[in-house]
Amino acid sequence: GQQVMQIPQYQHVQEGEDFTTYCNSSTTLSNIQWYKQRPGGHPVFLIQLVKSGEVKKQKRLTFQFGEAKKNSSLHITATQTTDVGTYFCAGPWDQAGTALIFGKGTTLSVSS
């Protein structure tokens, strides 16, 4: 099956610092999604990237999809304590794209 690798596993930052998590695959992805899971919560959809080289922004969050559609990143500018949680990328589970397979996630902690 497909695999999606994600690094780093953990990241601690001071409030106001930037944060980036990276996701990559050995195969071309038709699309990639990003989810956020707060401590004690459930995954919540953030965004989907479909096009090669696509960049999307949501306030302080910037999402990129690589030109080869094999990697993606999520960058948070000037982190806040509300950004705490685990960020997962998710790609197609199989060639038919019937479901999603999640990366291992990056857990972000922010100290004020």
Add this chain to the structure above:
Amino acid sequence: DTEVTQTPKHLVMGMTNKKSLKCEQHMGHRAMYWYKQKAKKPPELMFVYSYEKLSINESVPSRFSPECPNSSLLNLHLHALQPEDSALYLCASSPRIASQETQYFGPGTRLLVL
């Protein structure tokens, strides 16, 4: 209504018990999913239903038995579970079965098997 509901929120069961987890959505979605999530791990796909038919069974032990009685409901029947089955069980739905569809997750059922 963009909500997926799950009951119960918490469940403690012995290894000889039989219990069921329930999931409901009223968004008209035709794909529904069960995931298992252990602490500090990503959600792992268990089952996928498409138009009330089982589409994917990701090699899940038979002590987990899914059921989709109609397009809004998804159940997971549990029997003779093991302590290592303790986890957060997440239900999700999407408009249809495709990786390009957004998945909407329920709050999950935290299961403890003693």
